[in-house]
Amino acid sequence: MAAAAALCTLAAAATTACGAADMTKQASPYAAAAGTKTVTLSVQSWVGARANTAVAKYLLEHELGYRVDTVQVDEVPAWDALSQGRVDAIMEDWGHPEQEKRYVEDKKTIAPGGDLGVTGHIGWWVPKYFADAHPDVLDWRNLNKYASQLRGPESGGKGQLLDGSPSYVTNDKALVSNLGLDYKVVFAGSEAAQITQIQQSAKDKKPFLTYWYEPQWLFNEVPMVEVKLPPYTQECADKGAKDPSTVNCAYPTTPLKKYLNADFTRKGGKAARFLKNFHWSKADQNAVAQMIAEDKLSADEAAKRWVKENPEVWKKWLQ
């Protein structure tokens, strides 16, 4: 606290003009440091989003002559950062109605950037080898039967439902209790940890039940089959919006969207237009994502390869 107080004096001394300073308009100190046009993109932690950013970055730098910074921010804080102009664009959003209302409708600091072209879906999945051996596991009503086989060290006596990053949208705790399942939700803590866990289980052909989503490159490596949950209804969604602990149906299918900082939309020129035009398919995204995550290529290298092979896709974005 005292440190902050002393800092204030320092800050006051630094800014000789004692006018207003709107921190929401203060850009990153690293932006435009070299005097070039700079675009800052938000990178989310999952690899699909990194694929979007990698390709956008590559094209902005090599085709349009921008300098691109990427900053890793979690989903919700990214909205705040976007609103403040600390990042210029979010390339993949899975639906945050509350933030959308606040920033897009009320404050008008964020402008919609159109669809990404990919549809996202969240659900519960089991590995294909397990589903092949026990086809009835694919109905949620039978899950309790398999609870003992799906036990893990963290789940106590119950079956383990593996969840991933805390930043992801999840109703799993509510689902487990509302559907009367004998399972415990175990959070891996990050997607990285979750993927490692899945890969290890797959290597040993062990059964597991996991929260997962598509598009996701991991399906190419570890084939998984979705477990059917009670169907998604609007009524259930409305109920969940009021009180998240009442949710008892499957996750919706979400068209993924892009968002741009409002000022950037107006003044961003070619870069803003390009980002609005950015639109590709699930297969495209997965191709890049897998090169990054599985072949361990750098994001730049993966983007370079994809760009080389798919000019017909990205040429349209530059117009």
Place this chain on the structure above:
Amino acid sequence: MTVHTASPQVKRAPQGRDASAPHPAVLLLRTLWARPAARKLLVLAVAAAVLGPVAAATHGSGTWPSAFTVDLTKPLTGASDWIIDNRDSHWAFLYFFGHISGAIIGAVHAVYTVLLALGWAGVTAAAALIAWRVAGVRVAVTALASFAACGLLGMWVPTMRTLALMIVAVAVSVAVGALLGLAAGLSDRTFRALRPVLDTMQALPAFAYLLPVVLVFGIGVAPAVLATVVYAAPPMARLTALGLRATDKGVMEAVDSLGATGRQRLLTARLPLARRELLLGVNQTIMMALSMAVIASVIGADGLGDRVYQALSTVDVGSALAAGIPIVLLAIVFDRITAGSSTPRPARKLWATVPQGGTARTRTAATWAVAVLAVLGLARLSSQSWPDTWTVAIAGPVNTAKDWIVDHLYTGLPGIGGTADLAAHYTTWILNPLRDGLQALPWWGALLIVAALAWLIGTWRTALTAVLSLAAIGVLGRWELSMDTLSQVIAAVAVTLALGFAIAVPAARSPRVERLLRPVLDVFQTMPQFVYLIPVVALFGIGRAPAAAAAVVYALPAVVRIASEGLRRVNPGAMESARSLGATSGQQLRQVQFPLARPQLLLAVNQAVVLVLSVVIIGGLVGGGALGYEVVFGLAQGDLATGLTAGVAIACLGLMLDRVTQPTKGARDGA
């Protein structure tokens, strides 16, 4: 022990079996009362006997009664929303926080611009030059090689960003810390007020500092710098104060006797005499700032930390290492430069003023001028960033190596099973029973145990702080989660101490082992906590076991260092007399070294607890769950209410653990 002392009393009782003879039990009590430790325990036992049944009757269950909790989620969420809505309009933000944020961003921007303008050759040359002037040729070579390595790894730009952020954060931390330290060094009252605060701040996990600044400033470089300053300034303040207070009384008296004014006292004697502590403070501040700058990537600090963070999300050990190595190299260079300047070396007397006479001074000035010109010249010649063609991609080979290790160690090692089995056993046989035990423990029982531990080792005041901290966790409604975290900390600390002391004993005995260990410890102590998380996930899967493994690896160097130093520094006279009496080396260890090194060993325990807690919290990123997960969740979901509450609970837990393991220096406390 107590039974033993009481027995003569009991035996004597039959002889004088008259009405006035006190009951044996009374005598026993009286004997117990004579021992301070037993007295404290007796008081608590009485408290337990009275409070226990009452508490059990009214609030029967093991966990903290819900009647005593306060739900802060609503007001905190409200505050958070209000701040987000008003950040661009309210005067407090426009005229106060906005200026702070603006000044920080401006400063970082300016430093970053200068670094870019110097170019890679200029920066490298300047770093080597400074290292050479301050700490000698060897450090200069280290600096040169380190910066070159940063470039080779393809991390030049992130390194410059981290460097820019560090320079600003360290400058502010040192200034703020020195001012606070000065105040506390010169005024007893300030010192008494500030000291517990500073001590406490140093015991708190870095994660606890992130949420308050995010609440006010959002995500970005400014809050990252602020969090770094708040985290890194306390050691500077603490050491400045201690240094000023520890100045040789005799020298100060001599200075007084010559008729010095207060200002002269401070400038010509007190500050120069505290030089070692001041430089040590700068050194510690830099190291803390670096570790925080990496962690602050979670709130948008960018730079090397961000690269580690990004690599974490793709299980990319290679990339994490490529970003982690420059952090370690920066740490080593900073450490050597500041440490080198604090110990005067015979080769180049640092305290020696420039040789008298104008000519020598002009010569030095000329050398500097030439050096600066050379740096500027290099800056003009070289490009801003390290040339792309000169980089080496280590990520691929490292990942191959990692995969091989995982393939061969994860399961099915003959005899011991694999690391996965190890993790499962650790979780099932150690963590789970411990957690269940702690959670089943009645809340008032937990409070009493904490009170007993803290009181036995410290004073009633530390006990009170510890109990209040634990109670605060209950009030915040984070009892169960905290018991979970606590169980992880206790188990990991036990492992750390067992390993640490096992390594420290040979290190203290053999200079060769010590020489071999020292560089390893040096490097490991400066490693960012994030880097440890990746290999442990690869080795142990997810959950609490890998978090514990990371915590053990992180805390081990400090424990080994403190413990071995403590053992080594045991009075040689005592050791010699023990040897002359024919004590075996085991006897020497048990009867001389361990008892005499007790304060240091207790300090090692304290450090182990503090360090393990900080990593167990970060373990939330790899499935450690509990409080750490709540913070990560709060940051990730923008749910600052949850995050802040968990952050406060972490701070309380840290405070409690620190007080329970911190022996108070009785004499100093009484004074």
Place this chain on the structure above:
Amino acid sequence: MNGNSAGTGDTTEPMTEQAQPAEADAATAPAVFSVRNLWKVFGPKADRVPGSELAALSPEELREQAGCTVAVRDVSFDVRQGEVFVVMGLSGSGKSTLVRCLTRLIEPTSGTIAIDGEDVCGMDKGALRDLRRHRAAMVFQHFGLLPHRSVLDNVAYGLEIQGVGKAERRAKAAEMVEKVGLAGLEDRRPGQLSGGQQQRVGLARALAADPEVLLFDEPFSALDPLIRRDMQEEVVRLHRDEGRTMVFITHDLSEALRLGDRIALMRGGRVVQCGTPEEIVGSPADDYVRDFVRDVPREQVLTVRRAMRPAAADESETGETLAPTTTVAEAIETVARTGTPARIVEGGRCVGVVDHRSLLDVVAGLDAGTAPDAGERTAA
């Protein structure tokens, strides 16, 4: 001399009436420091102790009842110009506290201190600083040197504090370094010097300010015996050359006897006896002092004045003549050589004679009351 004896009742000085003429000029010289009824009490509400019934309590009782410790208890003395005034006592006797009170490095609890008639206790900060800068400089047991400065800069430090310009103070400091025999070591750090050399630096620093009085607080206690001897001779030489007034604190009786013109012996915060070395050794005020001086080689300290008896009729004209300040040891040598009594001559007049017996009585400590078998005992 009586006027400056300790003001406590238990001090009697029967011998002071016979003040030595040799010291006469010192005795009549003006007082530099004049201390009256000085008290220093440590502890809470210290100022209620002096003069109250609390003062009569034993140290243990006082600590028990008031939580106070008396370091200096009702002390009075004068330090005369040009003399070496030694305050001697064992550790805890209050001597170091006393000397610190003189320049208020420790604030006295009550009593008065005057320097050249000027009240020290009443000085404001500036005047006090001036006193410390120019009039009284101190040399400390543990040197109190600044480890980060060279020898030369340490010596010049006092002048720097006074605001003397760099060139001037360095020149002056170089002169002082030369004077204390450290020429050539100007650029060393204190840590690179031996203890004796460090104390020479401390001495040079004190001298650099050219103070009226030098205060020494056990300056040689931390040194090896041989070096201590050297340093004592250095002080004697300095005093002989410059005649500067010195107040010298020590716990070493031989040092006190060697250096002191007058000695104040302290115990438990009081001055139990104040007088010349001869008075202290020859006429101990009480058993404590007697015990203290028991092992002193009396013949080295006492003079023939103490050993002489009135001359018999035939003795006043013949035999060797000795000055009254001659030590007994020297007289023994003379008497033993000639085999006859020697005359003590002062101002051309014979004031007495010494012979074998009278000299031996002094050596044996029997001079106060003569025993018939003194000779045998001495022989035994």
